[in-house]
Amino acid sequence: MPTGLDRPLNENSPMTSSPDTRPVLIAGGGIGGLALALTLHQIGVPCVVLEAVPAIQPLGVGINLQPNAVRELYDLGLDADVLDRIGLQAREWALVGRNGSEIYAEPRGLQAGYRWPQYSLHRGELQMLLYRTVLERLGTDAIRLGHRVTGYRQTDDGVTATVETRDGQRMDIEGSLLVAADGLHSAVRAQMHPTQPPIQWGGAIMWRGTTPGLPIRGGASFVGVGSLKHRVVLYPISPPDPTTGLATINWIAEITVDNSQGWTQGDWNRRVAIDDFIHHFEGWDFGWLDVPAMLRGAKEVFEYPMIDRDPVPTWVDGRVALLGDAAHVMYPVGSNGASQAIVDARVLGAALLNHGLTPAALKAYDDKLCADISALVLRNRGSGPFGILGLVDERCGGVFDDIEQVVPAAEREAYMARYKAAAGFAIETLNAAPSTIEAGARLNA
Numbered sequence: 001m002p003t004g005l006d007r008p009l010n011e012n013s014p015m016t017s018s019p020d021t022r023p024v025l026i027a028g029g030g031i032g033g034l035a036l037a038l039t040l041h042q043i044g045v046p047c048v049v050l051e052a053v054p055a056i057q058p059l060g061v062g063i064n065l066q067p068n069a070v071r072e073l074y075d076l077g078l079d080a081d082v083l084d085r086i087g088l089q090a091r092e093w094a095l096v097g098r099n100g101s102e103i104y105a106e107p108r109g110l111q112a113g114y115r116w117p118q119y120s121l122h123r124g125e126l127q128m129l130l131y132r133t134v135l136e137r138l139g140t141d142a143i144r145l146g147h148r149v150t151g152y153r154q155t156d157d158g159v160t161a162t163v164e165t166r167d168g169q170r171m172d173i174e175g176s177l178l179v180a181a182d183g184l185h186s187a188v189r190a191q192m193h194p195t196q197p198p199i200q201w202g203g204a205i206m207w208r209g210t211t212p213g214l215p216i217r218g219g220a221s222f223v224g225v226g227s228l229k230h231r232v233v234l235y236p237i238s239p240p241d242p243t244t245g246l247a248t249i250n251w252i253a254e255i256t257v258d259n260s261q262g263w264t265q266g267d268w269n270r271r272v273a274i275d276d277f278i279h280h281f282e283g284w285d286f287g288w289l290d291v292p293a294m295l296r297g298a299k300e301v302f303e304y305p306m307i308d309r310d311p312v313p314t315w316v317d318g319r320v321a322l323l324g325d326a327a328h329v330m331y332p333v334g335s336n337g338a339s340q341a342i343v344d345a346r347v348l349g350a351a352l353l354n355h356g357l358t359p360a361a362l363k364a365y366d367d368k369l370c371a372d373i374s375a376l377v378l379r380n381r382g383s384g385p386f387g388i389l390g391l392v393d394e395r396c397g398g399v400f401d402d403i404e405q406v407v408p409a410a411e412r413e414a415y416m417a418r419y420k421a422a423a424g425f426a427i428e429t430l431n432a433a434p435s436t437i438e439a440g441a442r443l444n445a
């Protein structure tokens, strides 16, 4: 099988032995790796993405992109015209108790006053959009599929990624820097932090799927129903079909069980039967939402443990940096895994503009993000924005007539404001912040 690395080098090829144009090597062509490739292209830095799978496919189900990440996509030229084609602008975030009564609701995106919307969309569609855009802008040589990065070596002025191809070839690829966006099971992180503990699982299991359904509430609402340890989250990731009125509703059904046996695997694509778990949600029919019917309406369901990794003290080793889930895989309670991967890419791009293709740039990136985002990983472990459900459980066992008597509005609002500030979602701060990367900025321009 051709590896692509034996192609002749030419002007447009990022693979060159000249020291001035050695590419930045990116391990992983997921959301983070592809956002970084587009960022590097924007600022005039050659790069090559080394992706383990032989073909990029639209895998996963729904995710949310927060306004801080949407802003960065807009700055990459992927604006509302483009994103509206693959997702839906979210307008509300709400929590509902096990009795079907509202606990908390707040506007999201433009409705909340952000200058950029929040998008609910299909993870695979977003990855395909980024992939197509990389191919269009950087050319096909910029992505090497079937190239698994297994580790790295470095000298004072360069880095070598060790790579294994699908047909078993091993090769060394040289670059100026290596950025590992190789996800939850990052090989580069394992080498950088050889004593890191195994994956951490707190006991929550998520079943994920999509079902055609009538949108509820305002039609673009993210709704969490139930208690902290037994809940369903749902939101539409498409507008309603004009003929049927049905939208694609993404849902996550979740319970928390005893975690003493541990769960060391994390495979986003493990399929399970609906009958394996639907009994946990029998009777969850509130009239305005029939949870069992929604779960049964899915063509396929994926099971995934809610896992993360203990934060590491640094994401950088000389000319090598971690990005996205490789740096900070976190519980998806705050809908910020993909958003943070995109923001990482932009912050790294800004650091390269300031410091060149140097270890100092990677250190600046690390200094800017590692401590704060590591704290966010731990905060999400403590239930993130769903923490209000925990307060309701604690104070009334989840059963209430008047939520004001259980968690007053001021307390609910203060809780959410603290979470959003920590996650980088604070409205005024984001709206007033200068662009991460100035339009037209180029390295060595």
Ligand SMILES: Cc1cc2nc3c(=O)[nH]c(=O)nc-3n(C[C@H](O)[C@H](O)[C@H](O)COP(=O)(O)OP(=O)(O)OC[C@H]3O[C@@H](n4cnc5c(N)ncnc54)[C@H](O)[C@@H]3O)c2cc1C
Pocket: 027, 028, 029, 030, 031, 032, 033, 050, 051, 052, 053, 059, 060, 061, 062, 063, 123, 147, 148, 149, 150, 181, 182, 183, 184, 185, 186, 187, 208, 268, 269, 323, 324, 325, 326, 332, 337, 338, 341
């Ligand atoms: C198949 C899949 C499905 C997902 N589904 C969901 C979902 O439904 N909901 C949700 O919230 N999150 C999902 N995620 C996780 C979500 O995409 C990430 O949390 C987030 O987008 C951060 O992106 P990332 O680029 O850091 O990691 P990822 O999006 O996980 O991308 C990592 C990429 O690196 C590649 N890779 C892995 N190891 C190597 C290696 N050694 N060398 C080279 N390449 C490597 C992977 O094939 C992948 O393309 C999924 C991830 C994957 C890979």
